[in-house]
Amino acid sequence: MSCRFLITFISKPVIAGFTSAAAITIAASQLKDLFGLQFSSETVIEAFSELFKNITDTRWQDLTLGICCIVVLLLMRKIKDLQFVKPRPGDGVPARLGRKLLFLTSVGRNAIVVIVAGVIAFVANADQPFSLTGV
Structure with missing residues (x-):
């Protein structure tokens, strides 16, 4: 028996x-x-408290890469909403393929950003500018 019906008893708020x-x-x-x-922190309050205590130890390389990734993700999310991405009657095959490629780029933005950031971190690994989680 599915418990899905229980969700109907929980209010939207x-x-x-x-x-x-x-x-x-x-x-x-x-x-x-x-x-x-x-x-390390266990709670949200503790996480913010530790963040402000250690803010002077911020690694600018990690912060720069992180902010760039966030900005690129937000911009790529908007690509699919642009008018020139939507198909138009009378479009030729190259135009349709280009529009479809832009749409797919917008949809696959998370994977694209992770791959590009991973390649950047791998290429720059000799200088160790980024905090890496492991091998």
């Missing part, structure tokens, strides 16, 4: 609150990595 709390918790846990800091 409760679901929205749970989703928002999960998003805040995940974002707070990722801040230390964005700033290139190394500390």
